[in-house]
Amino acid sequence: MIEVTPIGIIHTPFLELEGMPIQPAGAVGVKGTIEVFEEFRAGLKDLEGFSHIILLYVFHLSKGFNLEVIPFLDNVSRGVFATRAPKRPNPIGISLVQLDAIENGMLHVKDVDILDGTPLLDIKPYVPEFDNRQGVRTGWLEHARDRVSKQKSDDRFK
Numbered sequence: 001m002i003e004v005t006p007i008g009i010i011h012t013p014f015l016e017l018e019g020m021p022i023q024p025a026g027a028v029g030v031k032g033t034i035e036v037f038e039e040f041r042a043g044l045k046d047l048e049g050f051s052h053i054i055l056l057y058v059f060h061l062s063k064g065f066n067l068e069v070i071p072f073l074d075n076v077s078r079g080v081f082a083t084r085a086p087k088r089p090n091p092i093g094i095s096l097v098q099l100d101a102i103e104n105g106m107l108h109v110k111d112v113d114i115l116d117g118t119p120l121l122d123i124k125p126y127v128p129e130f131d132n133r134q135g136v137r138t139g140w141l142e143h144a145r146d147r148v149s150k151q152k153s154d155d156r157f158k
Helices: 038-044 139-141
Strands: 008-011 033-036 050-060 093-102 107-111 120-126
Touching: 033 038, 033 120
Parallel strands: none
Antiparallel strands: 008 033, 008 120, 033 107, 050 093, 050 120, 093 107
């Protein structure tokens, strides 16, 4: 049995799925806050020393899943595990955001591409020496990644 408990709520200016950025690269400068629930705030100790954090969250409005999807940056059907589409067997999202400040259990972040009210599952510090890799291949995204900063969400994953 797997049990997952949200540790907080993500607050952003994005109230609707349609028109949202699809990745943090398309949300440069967008500010948000993360409310960490009281019982988890002790876990924030020492996080303020990191400039960037990785957020793991639930695509809480995603219902069902498809093993093949047409991703936002393509018009060809792809396997869901070769995309970051929200309609997945386990609707878990990931975003790398800039951490600007922590005040009373509230994280102030920037470059956030997440829907307002999204349940937060976990926070991990971004450490380039751990997370950055050389010689990375990006599959079908090799020819599409330059469009990510302009691409917006639409209704295809409702």
